[in-house]
Amino acid sequence: MKTLSILGSTGSIGTQTLDVVRQHPDLFSVKALVAYHNVDILEAQIKEFQPEMAGLVDETAFFELKKRYNGPTQLIGGREALIAAATWSSSHLVVTAVVGAAGIEPTVEAIKARKTIGLANKETLVAGGPLITSLCKEYGVQLLPIDSEHSAIFQCLEGQQRDNVDSLLITASGGPLRTWPSEKIATATAADCLRHPTWNMGNKITIDSASLFNKGLEVIEAHWLFDFDFDHIKVTVHPQSIVHSMIMMKDGAILAQLGNPDMREPIQYALTYPARKPLKMDTLTFEDALQLEFFPPRYDDFPALKLAFEVGRAGGFKPAVFNAANEEAVYAFLDGKIQFGDIYKTVVSVLEKMETEPTFTLAHLQEIDAWARETARALIK
Ligand SMILES: NC(=O)C1=CN([C@@H]2O[C@H](COP(=O)(O)OP(=O)(O)OC[C@H]3O[C@@H](n4cnc5c(N)ncnc54)[C@H](OP(=O)(O)O)[C@@H]3O)[C@@H](O)[C@H]2O)C=CC1
Numbered sequence: 001m002k003t004l005s006i007l008g009s010t011g012s013i014g015t016q017t018l019d020v021v022r023q024h025p026d027l028f029s030v031k032a033l034v035a036y037h038n039v040d041i042l043e044a045q046i047k048e049f050q051p052e053m054a055g056l057v058d059e060t061a062f063f064e065l066k067k068r069y070n071g072p073t074q075l076i077g078g079r080e081a082l083i084a085a086a087t088w089s090s091s092h093l094v095v096t097a098v099v100g101a102a103g104i105e106p107t108v109e110a111i112k113a114r115k116t117i118g119l120a121n122k123e124t125l126v127a128g129g130p131l132i133t134s135l136c137k138e139y140g141v142q143l144l145p146i147d148s149e150h151s152a153i154f155q156c157l158e159g160q161q162r163d164n165v166d167s168l169l170i171t172a173s174g175g176p177l178r179t180w181p182s183e184k185i186a187t188a189t190a191a192d193c194l195r196h197p198t199w200n201m202g203n204k205i206t207i208d209s210a211s212l213f214n215k216g217l218e219v220i221e222a223h224w225l226f227d228f229d230f231d232h233i234k235v236t237v238h239p240q241s242i243v244h245s246m247i248m249m250k251d252g253a254i255l256a257q258l259g260n261p262d263m264r265e266p267i268q269y270a271l272t273y274p275a276r277k278p279l280k281m282d283t284l285t286f287e288d289a290l291q292l293e294f295f296p297p298r299y300d301d302f303p304a305l306k307l308a309f310e311v312g313r314a315g316g317f318k319p320a321v322f323n324a325a326n327e328e329a330v331y332a333f334l335d336g337k338i339q340f341g342d343i344y345k346t347v348v349s350v351l352e353k354m355e356t357e358p359t360f361t362l363a364h365l366q367e368i369d370a371w372a373r374e375t376a377r378a379l380i381k
Pocket residue numbers: 007008009010011012013014034035036037038039057082096097098099100102120121122123146147148199200201202203204205263
């Protein structure tokens with residue numbers, strides 16, 4: 001029986017992780033669940049999965065949960081809830097499904113507690129790559145990718161000798177603005193951007209998909225997960241999201257992982273790894289005609305992708321600043337404070353204001369993350 005903590009259990013990845021658990025009650029047992037403020041969903045999850053611990057980060061919502069729930073699950077409120085779930089002694093595997101850099105600290109603590117990590121929260125690895133990967137080495141911890149492209153690459157790399165692999169080829173749906181005329185993109189509305197063509201996800205990642213910031217974050221995530229330099233990570237736009245990603249071998253062979261766009265497949269693979277188990281889902285079949293298309297990214301119209309390669313290559317705290325400024329700008333866009341095109345401009349302006357970089361510690365990472373957010377907010381006002 002594998003025992004799980006789920007950080008961000010009420011969101012898109014969190015609820016799909018629990019769908020996987022529901023399909024395999026003999027394989028998985030949920031020990032800890034944490035969300036931000038969704039009392040209704042968390043309360044229902046506690047009743048169904050009966051974890052040892054559950055928590056909400058938002059204090060008001062936590063107070064409401066305590067009023068409503070009177071049972072054996074231990075309730076913890078505030079940021080402590082995330083740390084408690086991440087280090088819960090009876091959990092083997094921690095699924096990091098919170099959104100944004102809020103995932104960094106609990107992931108660091110989970111690694112120090114020697115938990116296996118099911119990594120959905122890409123922002124953690126983008127911002128904290130040097131720290132997270134060195135801690136994983138120090139504590140002998142494995143990061144199992146949940147992000148669909150990285151799970152695909154992970155699956156393709158299995159059994160291959162690293163020396164035989166030339167490069168990673170990440171697919172991008174292109175997002176809802178893929179075919180928009182250049183001059184209209186900067187003024188796309190939140191409703192336009194939230195209409196993702198192939199995946200049903202949380203709002204923040206859906207906006208990132210529209211701007212291609214998501215693909216940029218994924219390029220940096222792939223660099224840290226698989227240790228490939230940025231000259232050997234490529235992106236191709238594949239609107240059907242059937243080929244989840246590929247690896248290119250030095251002999252010219254290209255290996256791909258395919259399937260219908262359903263996050264339960266990569267989630268389950270991280271949970272059962274190295275085993276594979278059946279999963280009830282709408283499996284891809286070849287009975288009807290299937291068209292797969294590939295296009296080069298529109299780098300000039302979606303400049304976040306090129307910028308991600310630049311900050312990834314520069315390293316240090318640049319990816320953390322890129323990420324933090326983007327998070328702030330995405331929420332400002334969703335709040336109607338700035339236009340879609342201002343997201344990229346804000347991130348560029350914050351990067352330009354960066355000064356000398358200190359050594360890469362968690363404390364410095366948190367300081368620079370806070371600085372980037374304040375700077376972004378000041379630009380947005
Ligand atoms: N959705 C997808 O298909 C994919 C997502 N990912 C990545 O997975 C992560 C989660 O994405 P997604 O599930 O779409 O996001 P959602 O917005 O759907 O869910 C986020 C979850 O995190 C909780 N949460 C948000 N902020 C905090 C915080 N500060 N502290 C604690 N909990 C918090 C939310 O709680 P509450 O509900 O109470 O607000 C919710 O449970 C992201 O990093 C995303 O990039 C990667 C690949 C695919």
